[in-house]
């Protein structure tokens with residue numbers, strides 16, 4: 040069959056807009072396609088919930104690719120290895136199984152693939168610039184193309200509705216920053232504000248990341264490094280188990296809420 044450029048263009052346009060149109064309303068909108076956001080997407084989609092991830096960059100994976108200081112290996116502990124096994128990322132014990140290591144490129148690729156194949160949709164090149172609110176609850180996200188922001192264009196955004204939002208933008212806490220700035224949102228932290236991340240203490244930080252994975256404002260849960268930064272926890276350095284476990288936890292907390300209706 041002859042290749043027709045217009046048909047090719049039409050196929051892209053039709054399929055993309057079908058996808059976007061179908062995700063104007065969803066159960067869970069995840070902001071950030073790093074390890075915690077992707078793991079949350081995989082777990083929620085596998086449970087049958089309608090979930091989309093919005094990622095500002097062209098590529099997914101967030102900080103996974105760079106491992107530690109650009110050495111593209113990730114380290115996880117036993118609990119993290121359980122999740123690697125579940126998604127099919129190959130890993131090896133290090134120092135008689137004290138830790139486990141995996142190739143960071145494989146982790147980024149496989150985790151993204153699992154999330155998509157489980158039924159999550161990933162919208163890359165789109166940044167979340169604001170939230171939608173109703174009576175003290177976040178009910179959706181305000182989106183624009185990353186390129187619009189980069190070019191400094193004066194273009195109005197579009198909005199999507201979600202029953203729950205996951206703030207998984209890492210250290211930046213981009214969603215909470217905007218909520219703090221525009222809504223004066225009082226968060227469920229000790230100070231009511233984003234407390235800011237502390238210096239490195241891997242052991243404590245890993246468990247705090249999971250503990251602090253919770254609802255921080257009605258309708259908004261934090262996961263991954265965003266949970267650390269929000270609650271003023273220590274940073275953990277280049278160990279990724281906590282990120283994956285935080286994604287798993289946020290998915291289970293939200294799934295429970297969604298089941299309650």
Ligand SMILES: Cc1cc2nc3c(=O)[nH]c(=O)nc-3n(C[C@H](O)[C@H](O)[C@H](O)COP(=O)(O)OP(=O)(O)OC[C@H]3O[C@@H](n4cnc5c(N)ncnc54)[C@H](O)[C@@H]3O)c2cc1C
Nearest residue numbers: 071073074075095101102166167208209213263264274276
């Ligand atoms: C400055 C810096 C310091 C780091 N320090 C540590 C450390 O101390 N400990 C550690 O373990 N790792 C650190 N890392 C590595 C890495 O970020 C994390 O380990 C891990 O990747 C965090 O996972 P995450 O899921 O929380 O989010 P990330 O992997 O950071 O992913 C967040 C994603 O959100 C996207 N995003 C951000 N804002 C928006 C928006 N408005 N709209 C849409 N998408 C958005 C980003 O593009 C990114 O892809 C650091 C990385 C950086 C850049």
